[in-house]
Amino acid sequence: MNLFVEGFAWIFDPANYSGGQGWIVRLLEQLAYTFGATAIALLIAVPLGYLVGHTGRGRDLAVSFSGGFRALPSLGVLILLGLGLGIGFKAPLLTFVIIAIPPILAGAYAGFEAVDRKTIDAARAVGMTEWQVVTRVEIPLGLPLLIGGIRSSLLQVVATATLAAYVSGGALGVFIFDAFATRNYPEALGASILVTALALVLEGIFALLQKLVVPRGVVAKELKDVRQRSSRPLAAAGVPAQEGK
Amino acid sequence: MKWLASNYGLVWELMQAHIALCIPPILIGFLISIPIGWVANRYKLSRGVILLVLGLLYTIPSLPLFIFMPLVLGTPQLSSLNVVVALTIYAVALMVRSAADGLSSVDKDILQAASAMGYSGWQRFWRVELPLSGPVLLAGLRVVSASTVSLATIGSVIGVTSLGYLFINGLQRSIPGEVITGIVATLLIAVVFDLVLVLIGRLLLPWIRQDRTSARAARRRAVLIAEGAR
Numbered sequence: 001m002n003l004f005v006e007g008f009a010w011i012f013d014p015a016n017y018s019g020g021q022g023w024i025v026r027l028l029e030q031l032a033y034t035f036g037a038t039a040i041a042l043l044i045a046v047p048l049g050y051l052v053g054h055t056g057r058g059r060d061l062a063v064s065f066s067g068g069f070r071a072l073p074s075l076g077v078l079i080l081l082g083l084g085l086g087i088g089f090k091a092p093l094l095t096f097v098i099i100a101i102p103p104i105l106a107g108a109y110a111g112f113e114a115v116d117r118k119t120i121d122a123a124r125a126v127g128m129t130e131w132q133v134v135t136r137v138e139i140p141l142g143l144p145l146l147i148g149g150i151r152s153s154l155l156q157v158v159a160t161a162t163l164a165a166y167v168s169g170g171a172l173g174v175f176i177f178d179a180f181a182t183r184n185y186p187e188a189l190g191a192s193i194l195v196t197a198l199a200l201v202l203e204g205i206f207a208l209l210q211k212l213v214v215p216r217g218v219v220a221k222e223l224k225d226v227r228q229r230s231s232r233p234l235a236a237a238g239v240p241a242q243e244g245k
Numbered sequence: 246m247k248w249l250a251s252n253y254g255l256v257w258e259l260m261q262a263h264i265a266l267c268i269p270p271i272l273i274g275f276l277i278s279i280p281i282g283w284v285a286n287r288y289k290l291s292r293g294v295i296l297l298v299l300g301l302l303y304t305i306p307s308l309p310l311f312i313f314m315p316l317v318l319g320t321p322q323l324s325s326l327n328v329v330v331a332l333t334i335y336a337v338a339l340m341v342r343s344a345a346d347g348l349s350s351v352d353k354d355i356l357q358a359a360s361a362m363g364y365s366g367w368q369r370f371w372r373v374e375l376p377l378s379g380p381v382l383l384a385g386l387r388v389v390s391a392s393t394v395s396l397a398t399i400g401s402v403i404g405v406t407s408l409g410y411l412f413i414n415g416l417q418r419s420i421p422g423e424v425i426t427g428i429v430a431t432l433l434i435a436v437v438f439d440l441v442l443v444l445i446g447r448l449l450l451p452w453i454r455q456d457r458t459s460a461r462a463a464r465r466r467a468v469l470i471a472e473g474a475r
Contacts, residue, residue, distance in 0.1 A: 003316055004316060059465075060461070060465075063464065063465050063468050063469075066468050066469075066472055067387070067388060067391065067464070067468040068391070070388060070391040070392045070395060070471070071391040071392075071394055071395050071431065071432055071435030071436075072395060072428070072431075072432065073395045073398040073408070073409070073412070073427070073428060073431045074395070075398050075399055075401075075402070075409055075412050076398060076409075076411075076412045076424055076427050076428040076431065077428065079412045079413075079415060079416045079424050080421060080424045080425060080428065082416065083415070083416065083419060083421050083424065084421070102472060103472040103473055106468065106469055106472035107472065107473065110469045145469075148473040149472055149473055151473055152472055152473025153473075155304055155473075158306070159306030159307065159308075160306075162306055162308050162309070163308070163399075163402075166413075166416065167416070173308070176308065176312070180402075180403075185322075188312050189312060189313075189316075191309075192308070192309030192312045192313060193309070195306050195308070195309050196304075196305050196306060196309045196310075199304050199305065199306055200301065200304055200305075203300075203301070203304045
């Protein structure tokens with residue numbers, strides 16, 4: 001426990017947070033990677049996910065892709081790209097974009113898939129064009145899951161961005177690797193606390209954001225499927241349980 | 246390729262170390278997750294609290310968690326236990342969602358029918374709930390397995406031997422072949438683990454073969470849960 005105190009002491013030492021080498025700058029670098037990579041991944045993954053979700057084609061491929069991607073070691077990809085592209089920010093950024101794509105892709109297509117087919121049929125029945133079905137029905141109703149995917153990709157990138165220092169890409173990992181080299185455990189601890197705090201704060205903000213952006217009608221529907229209700233109350237009231245339900 | 250040919254022994258050794266590092270978290274994580282998932286599924290209040298706490302645990306980045314571990318556990322800094330416990334925490338955090346999801350996917354009418362036939366709560370759990378939630382549990386376990394195998398490479402950063410050694414060493418010596426070998430070997434272990442899990446699933450849950458669509462749906466759900474798009 002005493003070491004945790006030393007970790008915090010490291011954080012609050014002005015020599016460690018101020019200046020171009022201080023942790024405030026490194027923290028901003030970490031955030032820049034996080035939002036930069038997620039933004040690029042959004043441009044690639046959202047249209048792709050919407051395409052899969054709208055047409056229903058390539059769904060299994062998208063699942064295998066997301067599932068299989070979990071096994072890809074991010075450290076290995078980062079270092080391989082680092083050897084190829086040289087040191088600096090390019091290799092980390094590209095690695096983080098690769099990491100950020102699967103959750104956003106999954107969120108985008110799952111959001112479309114979660115829309116009730118009857119709702120889409122109804123939208124067509126009232127004369128909406130295919131494009132209107134996408135923009136006015138599927139995109140708004142799919143929003144909660146897309147934001148869930150974005151949230152999860154932000155978290156993965158903010159965590160992995162710590163490794164950027166391996167290929168001289170800056171960010172908070174600089175302190176951790178420096179601490180390993182100089183056997184300065186409080187420094188490693190302090191930087192670890194910062195990375196964790198950053199991830200938790202981002203998670204908190206996005207959990208809140210997710211609650212705010214979601215249309216109210218969608219929330220009402222989500223609440224319903226927390227637990228499947230038994231049919232007994234229906235049957236007990238003299239109403240026959242529905243077949244095939 | 247040239248690098249691999251002359252370092253075949255090292256790669257094989259690291260693969261064994263990697264496998265030894267990954268199996269305990271996957272197994273222990275699975276065993277711990279079922280009771281927690283059951284409690285989460287049983288009471289509405291506990292579901293919220295448990296999923297929140299596990300969500301926060303899962304939010305802690307892996308490298309910092311590895312660094313915290315010696316302080317929390319009192320283990321030496323180079324002990325592989327640090328990585329095993331940290332990976333188990335992640336496995337539990339991922340798996341409990343799937344466990345709760347799997348248990349809640351069992352039709353409530355079937356549970357009532359089991360109770361009506363005279364099953365006690367305990368019997369009903371073992372003979373009805375658990376087997377019927379099997380496909381969803383299996384799908385969740387596959388995600389946990391892939392994630393654990395990949396995360397174990399980070400252990401090398403804090404000096405715990407795994408395939409990640411090939412990345413770090415490959416960087417220091419500028420040998421892309423070594424890094425590629427590390428990536429491929431990691432993926433290979435993940436694929437083998439996945440196949441083993443699918444095979445175990447086939448043996449324990451023979452009805453999955455008949456019901457391909459729901460097995461596929463379970464896989465899809467598990468992947469989406471893990472990606473936060475639930």
